[in-house]
Amino acid sequence: MNDNPIQLWIVEDDADWLRGLSRYLSGYDDMKLVFTASSPQLVREALRKGEHPADVVLMDIMLDGEAAGIALAEEAAMMTGARVIMLTSMEEKNLIFRSFQAGAIDYQIKSEFESIPAAIRAAYQRQSPISPMAAERMREEFQRLKLMEQEFERKKLKDLxxxxxxxxxxxxxxxxxxxxxxxxxxxxxxxxxxxxxxxxxxxxxxxxxxxxxxxxxxxxxxxxx
Missing domain, CATH: 1.10.10.10 (Winged helix-like DNA-binding domain superfamily/Winged helix DNA-binding domain)
Structure with missing residues (x-):
């Protein structure tokens, strides 16, 4: 194992997927899995205690059927200084956009897990470019928000x-x-x-x-x- 492996957290509520991803990433000697959690409560407890310093956090957007990972991403980034990568099984544009607003620096589709190690290294080195998919989703969301703002201004002027x-x-x-x-x-x-x-x-x-x-x-x- 390297002298300074990447200290890694995984937050995922699917037990099978958590085990599989943990096993997969443990095969890389430049990474060390120091903490896993399946619920927001466990994550917040770990953040409060500060017992597991993190360099990179893999955060599932959906936890217990809700998009709880978005708020946790912001808390983890603020309290640990870690770089947060969101994990998602679906390309939900609004949730992805909100994740970036919360401080996440990348997102990865779970079915494309082979790309996760490279994303972790890029995040650790603070070289994470916004992936083409993420950039496209953000452009689409910004365009949607712009159209909403224009429609609001148009209605306000029309009423005036x-x-x-x-x-x-x-x-x-x-x-x-x-x-x-x-x-x-x-x-x-x-x-x-x-x-x-x-x-x-x-x-x-x-x-x-x-x-x-x-x-x-x-x-x-x-x-x-």
């Missing part, structure tokens, strides 16, 4: 302005002057000016074209047939 104000912004975007808008809507220029100023105050823009572009960018204008 009236249909008639939106019509004015649409006409401004189409290049109408205030006098042309007054003629088209059969109102006075003064009325148009008052409406435009009111819109600018509500939206916080300095110019009408800027406000119109904002509404357009948010997808509030009617789509052309």
């Amino acid at each position: 302005i009236t249909p008639s104000e939106l019509q004015l912004l649409e006409l401004i975007d189409q290049g109408y002057s205030q006098s042309q808008m007054a003629d088209k809507l059969v109102v006075s220029i003064r009325t148009i000016k008052n409406h435009v100023n009111h819109i600018l105050r509500k939206l916080g823009h300095k110019g009408s074209r800027e406000a119109a572009q904002h509404a357009k960018d948010m997808g509030l204008f009617r789509k052309e047939e």
